[in-house]
Amino acid sequence: MNALSPLAVIISLASLLPLAAVADESKGSVEVVHWWTSGGEKAAVDVLKAQVEKDGFAWKDGAVAGGGGATAMTVLKSRAVSGNPPGVAQIKGPDIQDWGSTGLLGTDVLKDVAKQEKWDELLDKKVSDIVKFDGDYVAVPVNVHRVNWLWVNPEVLKKAGVAQAPTTLEEFYAAADKLKAAGFIALAHGGQPWQDSTVFENVVLSVMGPKGYQQAFVELDEKTLTGPEMVKSFEALKKVATYMDANRAGRDWNIAAADVINGKAGMQIMGDWAKSEWTAAKKVAGKDYQCVPFPGTANAFTYNVDSLAVFKLNADRKGDIAAQQDLAKVALGEDFQKVFSINKGSIPVRKDMQANMEKYGFDACAQASAKDFLKDAGNGGLQPSMAHNMATSLAVQGAIFDVVTNYINDPQADPAKAAQRLNSAIKSAK
Known part of the structure; x- marks a missing residue:
């Protein structure tokens, strides 16, 4: 393995503490730390909880609200350092590899389940690689979110004289100009760093294509980050920002969504x-x-995969280990995959379900998303979302957020200088 990550260094002291020292002694229980606390998310988690309990295991809910998962990660790190990690925790993307390098994740827990349930066949390799560490499953993926969506109120577009949803940036600008002229907010947006960078990664994907996106945000290639297409991306971001609601500062995404819903x-x-x-x-x-x-971006799919990672428990806690395995089996089962994604707005992570979305009662958006996921998995269009913890480390992501938010809020900012700042910030954060 490579050198220890910062997370591994911080948590290395945990290896000196017995993991079961303060664990609950009751047989067959699983504690789950997660941040699925909204109405739909909680409803979905309750289904998972009910099935695990039906299978004879106790569920200890460790829901931590707030911060898009940041608060939950703080709690998780604190518990890991004290030698008291939960049985299962919601962990995403490259963070799974960081946690794997600490030695705290259970590399043997899911082997039998994964083999019996044929996970390697059910999952796209890009997804299975996310939840494996050194070739072993250490987490179970529960869904796939598509990030590069544009949500449109067709009635509002019609009132503004826009015949159809835009398919190119030039069509987007033209539609937005008509919306503004008709007195509508062209682009609803919440002025928070992660939202700003969600827009930015979409713009980069549009300007640079999947290959350029990968070179920029996955490979962190300096030539790409400072090149002419990145400068063009910042130019496009500046123009897109002119169509955003002037009252966007600090606004949550769902408040912005309500403006589109309400016309x-x-x-x-x-x-x-x-x-x-x-x-x-x-x-x-x-x-x-x-x-x-x-x-x-019609030929690309930026994804965000939610996952539940299993922590290593002492071998004598056989009942609790069995509970971890049962939870993993249920989480990737058809019933939970359907209920969870319908509540979350995502699509199942299973390829067999993605190929038969109408059969499972998914709507037109989900059906289109699944079709594109399967298509883009084979042509290089499937790319991890930078803005949603899938493409790079949290440190690098934070550096990108800072540059993008500062740029988007400065009408005088220079695109070429922004590209240079982006590269410098990423180099410092590595």
Whole structure:
């Protein structure tokens, strides 16, 4: 393995402490630390909990609200350092590799389950690689979110004289100009760093394509980060920002979504979790609203995969280990995959379900998402979301957030200088 990550260094002292020292002695229980606390998310987790309990195991809920998972990660790190990690925790993307390098994740726990349930056949290799450490499954993926969506209120576009949802950046600008002229907010947006960078990664994907996106945000290639296409991306971001609501500062994404739903705004750039807001408003996909790939990204799919990682427990805790295995089996089962994704707005992570979405009762947006996932998995269009913890470390992601948010809020910012700052910030954060 490579040198220890910062996380591994911080938590290395945990190896000196007995993991079962303060663990609950009751047989067959599993504690789950997660941040699925919204209405739909909680409903889905309750289904998982009910099935685990039906199978005879005790569920200890460790829900930690707030911060998009940042608060939960702080709690998890604190517990790991004290030698008291939970049985299972929600961990995403490259963070799974960092946790694996600490030696705290259970590399043997899921071997039999994965083999019996044929996970290697059910999962796309890009997904299975995310949840493996040194070739062994250490986590179970529960869904796939698509990030490069544009949400459109067709009635608002019609009132503004826009015939159809834009498919290119030039069409996007033209539609946005008409929306502004008609008195609508062209682009609903919440002025928070992760939202700013969600827009930015969509723009980069549109300008540079999947290959350029990968070179920039996965490989962190200096030539790409400072090259002419990155400068063009910052130029495009500057223009996109002119269509955003002037009152966006600090606003949550769901408040911005409400403006599109209520007819105050025409469009929003957001991942498919936004669909839950439309569903809650009793709107129908394909009729009351449209979900289309962000203009210029129809041949790409930026993804965000939620996963549950298992922690290593002492061998004498056989009942608790069995509970971990049962939870993993249920989480990748058809029933939970369907319920969870319908509540979250995502799609199942199983390829067999992705190929038969209508059979499982998924709406038009989910069906389109699954079709594109399967297509892009074979042509290089499938790319991890930088803005949603899938492409790089949290330190590098934070550096990108700072540069992008400073740039998007400075009308005088220079695109070429922004590209140079982006590269310098990433180099410092590595």
